[in-house]
Amino acid sequence: MNSHDLVIVGAGLAGMRAALEGVKAGINVAVVSKIHPLRSHSCAAQGGVNAAIDPADSRESHAYDTVKGADYIGDEDAIDLMCQVAPECILEMDAWGTPFSRLEGGLIAQRPFGGASFDRTCYAADRTGMVLLHTLWEQLVKAGVQVYEECSIIKLSKNSDGHVAGLVLYDIKTGSIYPIQAKAVLMATGGYGRVFISNTNATTNTGDGMALALRAGAPLADMEFVQFHPTGLLTSGVLVTEGARGEGGILINASGERFMAKYAPNRKELASRDVVSRAEQTEIIEGRGKNGGIFIDLRHLGAAKILERLPQIRQLAIDLEGVDPIHDPIPVRPTMHYSMGGIRTDKYGETPLPGLFAAGEAACISVHGANRLGGNSLLDTIVFGKITGERVSNYVKGMSTTPDFPMSDVEECIVEFNNLKHRPDTGVKAVGLHTTVATSINLNCGVFRKPEGLNKISGEIDGWRKEYEKVSVEDKSDVFNIDLLRAWELKNQIDLAECVVRGALARTESRGAHSRTDYTERDDKNWRKHTLTTWNESSQKVDISYGEVRTVGNPDYVPKVRTY
Amino acid sequence: MESKKYTLRIQRNEQNSDGSIASKWQDFTVEGLDTTTILSFLEDIKGNQDGSLTFRQSCRSAICGSCAMRIGDRTRLACKTHIGEVVDENGVVDISPQRNQPVLKDLVIDIDPFFEKIRKIRPYLTEGEDSDTHVGASAYDQVNHVTQCIMCGSCYSDCTMSEVSDEYLGPAALAKAFRFVSDPREGKKTARLKALSKDHGMWSCVRCVQCVATCPKDVKPMEAIVKLRTRGIEKGFVKGVGQRHALAFHEDINKSGDLNEFTLLTRSVGIFGSIAEMGVAFHLMQKGKIPSPFPHKAEGIQEVRAMYHELEANPLDVETKAAEVEPE
Numbered sequence: 001m002n003s004h005d006l007v008i009v010g011a012g013l014a015g016m017r018a019a020l021e022g023v024k025a026g027i028n029v030a031v032v033s034k035i036h037p038l039r040s041h042s043c044a045a046q047g048g049v050n051a052a053i054d055p056a057d058s059r060e061s062h063a064y065d066t067v068k069g070a071d072y073i074g075d076e077d078a079i080d081l082m083c084q085v086a087p088e089c090i091l092e093m094d095a096w097g098t099p100f101s102r103l104e105g106g107l108i109a110q111r112p113f114g115g116a117s118f119d120r121t122c123y124a125a126d127r128t129g130m131v132l133l134h135t136l137w138e139q140l141v142k143a144g145v146q147v148y149e150e151c152s153i154i155k156l157s158k159n160s161d162g163h164v165a166g167l168v169l170y171d172i173k174t175g176s177i178y179p180i181q182a183k184a185v186l187m188a189t190g191g192y193g194r195v196f197i198s199n200t201n202a203t204t205n206t207g208d209g210m211a212l213a214l215r216a217g218a219p220l221a222d223m224e225f226v227q228f229h230p231t232g233l234l235t236s237g238v239l240v241t242e243g244a245r246g247e248g249g250i251l252i253n254a255s256g257e258r259f260m261a262k263y264a265p266n267r268k269e270l271a272s273r274d275v276v277s278r279a280e281q282t283e284i285i286e287g288r289g290k291n292g293g294i295f296i297d298l299r300h301l302g303a304a305k306i307l308e309r310l311p312q313i314r315q316l317a318i319d320l321e322g323v324d325p326i327h328d329p330i331p332v333r334p335t336m337h338y339s340m341g342g343i344r345t346d347k348y349g350e351t352p353l354p355g356l357f358a359a360g361e362a363a364c365i366s367v368h369g370a371n372r373l374g375g376n377s378l379l380d381t382i383v384f385g386k387i388t389g390e391r392v393s394n395y396v397k398g399m400s401t402t403p404d405f406p407m408s409d410v411e412e413c414i415v416e417f418n419n420l421k422h423r424p425d426t427g428v429k430a431v432g433l434h435t436t437v438a439t440s441i442n443l444n445c446g447v448f449r450k451p452e453g454l455n456k457i458s459g460e461i462d463g464w465r466k467e468y469e470k471v472s473v474e475d476k477s478d479v480f481n482i483d484l485l486r487a488w489e490l491k492n493q494i495d496l497a498e499c500v501v502r503g504a505l506a507r508t509e510s511r512g513a514h515s516r517t518d519y520t521e522r523d524d525k526n527w528r529k530h531t532l533t534t535w536n537e538s539s540q541k542v543d544i545s546y547g548e549v550r551t552v553g554n555p556d557y558v559p560k561v562r563t564y
Numbered sequence: 565m566e567s568k569k570y571t572l573r574i575q576r577n578e579q580n581s582d583g584s585i586a587s588k589w590q591d592f593t594v595e596g597l598d599t600t601t602i603l604s605f606l607e608d609i610k611g612n613q614d615g616s617l618t619f620r621q622s623c624r625s626a627i628c629g630s631c632a633m634r635i636g637d638r639t640r641l642a643c644k645t646h647i648g649e650v651v652d653e654n655g656v657v658d659i660s661p662q663r664n665q666p667v668l669k670d671l672v673i674d675i676d677p678f679f680e681k682i683r684k685i686r687p688y689l690t691e692g693e694d695s696d697t698h699v700g701a702s703a704y705d706q707v708n709h710v711t712q713c714i715m716c717g718s719c720y721s722d723c724t725m726s727e728v729s730d731e732y733l734g735p736a737a738l739a740k741a742f743r744f745v746s747d748p749r750e751g752k753k754t755a756r757l758k759a760l761s762k763d764h765g766m767w768s769c770v771r772c773v774q775c776v777a778t779c780p781k782d783v784k785p786m787e788a789i790v791k792l793r794t795r796g797i798e799k800g801f802v803k804g805v806g807q808r809h810a811l812a813f814h815e816d817i818n819k820s821g822d823l824n825e826f827t828l829l830t831r832s833v834g835i836f837g838s839i840a841e842m843g844v845a846f847h848l849m850q851k852g853k854i855p856s857p858f859p860h861k862a863e864g865i866q867e868v869r870a871m872y873h874e875l876e877a878n879p880l881d882v883e884t885k886a887a888e889v890e891p892e
Contacts, residue, residue, distance in 0.1 A: 130714065
């Protein structure tokens with residue numbers, strides 16, 4: 001059996017950054033990824049990464065902006081930690097070779113981003129995530145870390161004491177199912193954008209790590225907080241970076257009116273994402289949009305600036321929307337982008353399930369609270385990849401034995417996959433059921449959440465689960481059976497959808513990205529707490545409980561009315 | 565815009581039990597706009613016509629590099645290719661897996677050989693004696709185009725040299741190597757140039773420009789290769805056939821404005837190498853194609869020399885400065 005001290009799942013920024021800590025600590029670390037590391041969705045982050053590296057800026061100011069952006073439900077200990085170590089973490093990436101854009105004199109260039117009181121977003125044109133990802137992969141190659149490429153995780157296994165014992169893998173290239181033993185597992189599997197029909201995410205962002213952690217007994221936190229990015233391309237949902245607004249792009253409605261001043265008089269387009277997305281959605285609902293969207297206008301920036309700072313955005317707009325932003329405004333709309341929720345951890349990435357750690361979008365540490373600031377997600381991955389990697393490495397060093405792997409898990413997985421693969425043709429396809437689920441959640445659990453919509457969708461979940469039992473696949477082969485894999489992943493997406501919906505229905509307030517039409521105010525007295533969803537094996541449903549927000553007693557962090 | 569019917573003629577590949585590949589073409593009729601992407605059509609087919617059709621894809625936005633495949637006459641990213649750009653007059657387009665790499669299934673290739681080449685150039689910043697700690701505002705201007713590379717393998721798939729040589733590093737790996745050779749902080753620039761000057765390295769490129777034409781991210785790998793060669797020669801790595809051939813060209817053009825093809829071979833591959841090529845020379849002689857040993861001086865030789873001096877004074881500017889995209 002393959003055995004390692006630490007297995008990291010996911011080879012995006014958080015996973016690879018953590019792996020390097022494992023190497024540094026001298027433990028036997030391996031990474032599992034269902035796609036090649038360079039295909040990881042971290043590569044699609046465009047605009048940049050926040051760090052108070054300018055002497056005129058301060059780490060405290062960064063932390064304050066983040067606490068406020070999170071709408072006072074972020075965990076303050078983790079936010080302080082992230083903002084304190086951010087500059088060193090960025091400089092470390094720079095030293096490893098990330099080609100950041102530079103100022104004359106050689107300092108890393110920074111641009112303004114939403115919700116930030118200082119221009120503190122470091123960038124590399126509009127491909128920051130991609131160059132960071134390539135840099136970490138380079139370091140991974142240099143360190144010789146073993147990567148199980150194109151292997152999906154299908155079970156998080158525990159020993160008889162309930163300690164994590166490893167994973168069951170599905171090798172996409174061969175179709176074989178086998179165990180991989182570990183003293184600890186770090187989930188860095190990213191988000192679950194695919195749960196929403198309109199999203200900026202890669203099609204591989206199915207939230208497998210979160211779902212397996214949930215089923216293994218780890219709580220997920222704050223799943224109702226789903227970020228809608230203000231500028232997803234109208235037809236495909238593909239991202240137009242916040243950097244486009246940072247560079248001076250403005251939002252206009254169908255009649256050409258710049259509307260953000262009505263909603264955020266000071267920061268306008270650079271208000272926090274939840275605020276901008278609600279403003280856009282309001283314009284659309286009130287009939288001032290076009291084809292269900294509004295526009296981002298870059299024309300006044302001029303061709304030279306667009307070509308230098310936003311070359312990729314221009315090409316995407318041409319390729320996917322048929323619009324050249326040098327000449328025309330780009331049609332966009334609020335689009336599901338990011339999950340503030342995830343596997344609940346402490347500030348070092350450790351979960352309540354012994355031996356399980358999590359980092360990046362898969363985790364809820366929680367530095368993003370109810371609304372993430374642009375430029376903080378790349379930072380989250382780099383910082384907590386490092387911190388959690390360090391933490392889990394020490395954890396496994398302190399373990400004298402490797403937990404016994406329950407081989408019955410492998411048998412169960414083989415049976416489950418065989419049943420799914422060889423189920424006689426029922427005519428129920430995963431793609432159809434996925435469309436049903438993802439369309440409903442988009443409609444009923446979107447930018448604004450109405451009580452009737454939330455009630456309707458929570459009544460649909462049992463039906464989805466029954467329908468799922470009928471799903472059959474066409475592809476019967478062993479090699480690269482994506483048909484089978486997607487059908488299996490759909491179960492995870494239904495689990496996660498249930499967490500989002502249940503959390504949203506229960507939270508009778510509006511905070512950050514969670515905006516109820518029947519409870520429009522933030523309610524700190526009753527709701528300044530984390531939602532925790534856990535899997536109930538006997539009822540086969542999720543249970544809801546609540547957890548405290550970790551505060552540090554900083555008087556600046558006391559909740560106030562949030563305006564931009 | 566009007567919805568139209570198109571035919572995607574897709575190469576289906578299946579692994580036999582002995583590991584060999586059974587290949588056939590299958591037509592799928594789809595309907596969409598001429599701006600609909602090939603990836604959307606493939607997803608449509610997989611979802612509604614044949615769930616077993618298999619291809620890689622992930623980001624949908626030309627940044628992850630998963631979906632490079634042969635579409636029409638060359639390798640493209642399915643996610644950014646509009647059907648209207650690639651169909652023939654009957655609305656048909658051929659789609660097949662990338663070339664120069666083993667096929668696993670349908671449009672999916674084994675990516676390991678490609679990434680093995682990337683690993684060979686040691687794709688990471690290295691400490692050493694050539695390192696300069698200052699990184700100025702323009703430090704990356706020279707490599708800006710290369711850092712756009714998403715490792716999709718399109719260039720490798722269409723590379724005419726990789727088609728005939730399994731050992732050639734290929735355009736993506738060489739472009740990546742150039743990125744490190746050009747980084748002010750890289751400590752082993754000279755050692756890298758020395759390694760790249762060996763067989764199957766930067767001198768194996770035949771400059772067919774396919775990689776530049778095919779790259780979906782405007783990386784211009786061949787331009788990186790040309791720059792690497794210049795730097796290799798500057799560092800004195802001139803012993804290989806490729807370098808000697810290039811220097812012989814340089815010498816002839818500068819001297820007479822014309823090639824002395826009679827002596828070119830000896831100067832490139834040496835006396836023994838020339839003897840090995842005698843068979844070819846004999847055939848050429850029979851056909852009356854052996855050039856004169858006494859080439860004449862080309863007209864306007866002064867201008868040629870002036871151009872050469874200009875080039876030598878500003879080599880990097882003239883050769884390869886990435887052209888700005890002009891807005892229409």
